[in-house]
Amino acid sequence: MARIDLVDLAHSYGGNDAPQDSFALKPVTMTWRQGGAYALLGPSGCGKTTLLNVISGIITPSRGKILFDGQDITPLSTQKRNIAQVFQFPVIYDTMTVGQNLAFPLKNRGVPKAEIDKRVAEIGRLLDLEPYLNRKATRLTADAKQKISLGRGLVRSDVAAVLFDEPLTVIDPELKWQLRSKLKALHRELDLTMIYVTHDQTEALTFADTVVVMHDGRVVQSGTPAELFDKPAHTFVGYFIGSPGMNILPAEVRGREARIGGHVIALNRSYDNLPANARIEIGVRPEFVDALAPAPGLLTAKIDRVDDLGRIRFARVRVGDARLAARAPAGFAGSDGNAGLKFDPSHVHVYADSLLVEGAV
Amino acid sequence: MDKTVNQKAWFLVLPVFLVVAFSAVLPLMTVVNYSMQDTFGNNQFFWNGVGWFKELLDPSTDLGGRFLASLGRNLFFSLVILAIEVPLGIVVALSMPRQGWTVAACLVILALPLLIPWNVVGTIWQIFGRPDIGLLGYVLNHIGIDYNYVSNDIDAWVTVIVMDVWHWTSLVALLCYAGLKSIPEAYYQAAQIDGASRWAVFKAIQLPKMNRVLLIAVLLRFMDSFMIYTEPFVVTGGGPGNSTTFVSIELVKIALGQFDLGKAAALSLVYNLIILIVCWIFYTVMTNAGNERKHQEGAA
Structure with a gap:
């Protein structure tokens, strides 16, 4: 004791x-x-x-x-x-x-x-x-x-x-x-x-x-x-932890925005003092990414396949070289093999050299 | 019955039958034949039935007295060397290093006595123990211990026993070492966690895991020491008097010294029988232990 x-x-x-x-x-x-x-x-x-x-x-x-x-x-x-x-x-x-x-x-x-x-x-x-x-x-x-x-x-x-x-x-x-x-x-x-x-x-x-x-x-x-x-x-x-694991994407983060290629994802917090020269990534769990039909304002991704786990379905997609998983609604097919990804801003985290960065509110 | 009948196979086995017949069965039958007869030389034989066997087991006769006395000496010798070599071998095995180059060095040094021919071992100790030129004998006498294996019964016994311990403890140690090496590291760690003392580790882990190799060691050492001939014969020649005359030495004396083929044949048959029985007992014990182990592993 x-x-x-x-x-x-x-x-x-x-x-x-x-x-x-x-x-x-x-x-x-x-x-x-x-x-x-x-x-x-x-x-x-x-x-x-x-x-x-x-x-x-x-x-x-x-x-x-x-x-x-x-x-x-x-x-x-x-x-x-x-x-x-x-x-x-x-x-x-x-x-x-x-x-x-x-x-x-x-x-x-x-x-x-x-x-x-x-x-x-x-x-x-x-x-x-x-x-x-x-x-x-x-x-x-x-x-x-x-x-x-x-x-x-x-x-x-x-x-x-x-x-x-x-x-x-x-x-x-x-x-x-x-x-x-x-x-x-x-x-x-x-x-x-x-x-x-x-x-x-x-x-x-x-x-x-x-x-x-x-x-x-x-x-x-x-x-x-x-x-x-x-x-x-x-x-x-x-x-x-988690199955599938968290999606990790290299991104440029400034203020309340994360940029992936030309696409902008809104963040809930503000990240102004990120260390210079650090490798910046954003991380978001598949449970907080929705795979929808491609539309303006959504990140476009290529669909590899859709895994049906019974009570939930995950679309396996690719953005550039990065592979992601996203929650897919029943009957989801995308269009022309493409999907639009919608992120839940409150669950997107920012990592500098693999370590979590706490943003300012 | 769709077994292929092919009698040609017998021709392939026949050479083995012949070799075994000429090398083992026929000589053995000759011995059995001799054991029922008496000879006075000139190749004259007289039927004696089981007379020699009766005499062998009767200590009041010359033959029985000599046989039983040498048998007693032999059993005592085996007991003493087992009582020394088994614990000593365990201690040596326990104190051997477990890794590093010293392992190889230890193994080579331990193996050396085992590689020396038996009569050379005898010669080494015969010279080693001589009070006039032998290192051991000279030093012992010089420091005031009256030691002479040629004239003193006890000195002769000590010499023969120490020689056997020197020659064969390595075998026990090597077997035990192999047994110890097979114990997984986790057992020692668990024992540490359980707060076991060195003695408790030995009793609860090491000894049970060495069980089987120890049984083999005891079997080998018992048989070897029970059949011992060369080394004591070279050192003491069975003397002084008859004090270190073991069964095999007695047998050779009767067979080749006195040329009493009948008595010697009967003695060697009984001698053989004792060895067979002891072998059988050990074999049974060992296979039983093996079965028990298989049971455990089957259940695991």
Whole structure:
């Protein structure tokens, strides 16, 4: 039970002297609040597992500090940190029963027997492992084994945080849903800080109340699912969250106008102080672009195809070299393979060198 | 019944039958034949039935006494070297580096004793332990320890055991190392997270994962040490007295020293039978362990 602060934390597998571009985890300063359900979301190789292993102490960071409730624990070994972690593949102690597996982290820390029995029984009940408690842990299915791993992570009541490293990779999709809801329920019941690493946005958005998006070793945004959707702080977040991802278009922005080729799109805010020499782009989610018949005042685009997703249809179009997706009404065909795009000004964001620029009202 | 009948296949298998018959079956049958007879030289044989076998199992007779005594010595020897080599091999394997160039260096050094011919191993230790010119023997005597494997039973035993440990611990260590290498890194990380001590990691992760290779190591070392001949024969010749005379040495003495072919044949059959039984027990245990593992993986 603790607040976790990362202060200027960075890690390089090539040592501290390696150029910063090559760092697996670029300097990050952030706070994980006690009792939060966090998801660490990003594509493979973005540094999320590195960050997790740094927090748990499996990796010693090249730079920076980790504080648990204000106390610097950076030099402490994993055993001495108050942290639990569940790995991608189930880890089972073959010679023990399921119950002994669950009791292992408590036994190692010298918890009294009565207390151990109580916790094991409780976790066994929460994870539906009760019928197996006295059975050998070896001859179980992969998902039962992963449940045991989860149980070992949850069994200690005093941990600062429980870290999950893509724990549902080996589980069948059907069971994945159940286990994820179970984890969510456990989070509410046990009041533990949980950090859940995943590359699956659905998993992240359904599990967490705060999603931390990582890209190329950097934490690019941390916020609620709604914030990530409405106001991506980085073009990567816009593109990575949402299906299809955000439309990103190079544009010239001056005042309350964005120019694409010769076409002018109105903006809700005013952007007068954009950095010079920066790459300026506008970003807008497909849900806020309408594909209509070409008309004056609309941005003309070439239609590649129309995807019917059942409850919504997206036209895949091209403006110059840029590919966009736009909401298409039922029966939409365009004319001569062309469409006119209508943007919702309140949802058009401006990015300078991929970072969100807040305009003036 | 649409099986193709082609008797020509027999011709292809026939050479193997012939080779096996001449190299194994016929000699074995000769041994069985000898074991039922007594000989006084001049190729004269007399029928003795199961007499030799009765004597073998009766400690009051000369043959039985010698056989059972050497069998006891042999079993004791096997137990002692297993009790030393298995834990020592595990410790060596655990302390070996896991990556870097030192791995290759360690493997080469460990493999060296295994590559030396057995009689050379014997010769090395025979000279090494001599009190007059051997490094070990000379140094031990020089610092005041009265050591002479030629005249002292205990010194002879210590020499033979240390020699075997030197020669074969590497094998156990290499097998254990292979077992250890197969443990995924996640197990160690999980154990760290679970706050496991070094001993708990060994007991909960490393030992269970080394189970199978250890079983193989014990099997190999038991069989080898139970059949040991060359090394102790070169070093001590079975002496002083009979103190390091193991079953194989006794067998050679009876067969080639006294030329008692009947007694020797009976002894070698019983010796063979013991080895077969032990092999069978190990094989059964190992395949059972294998099946259990398959079960687990099938379920996973």
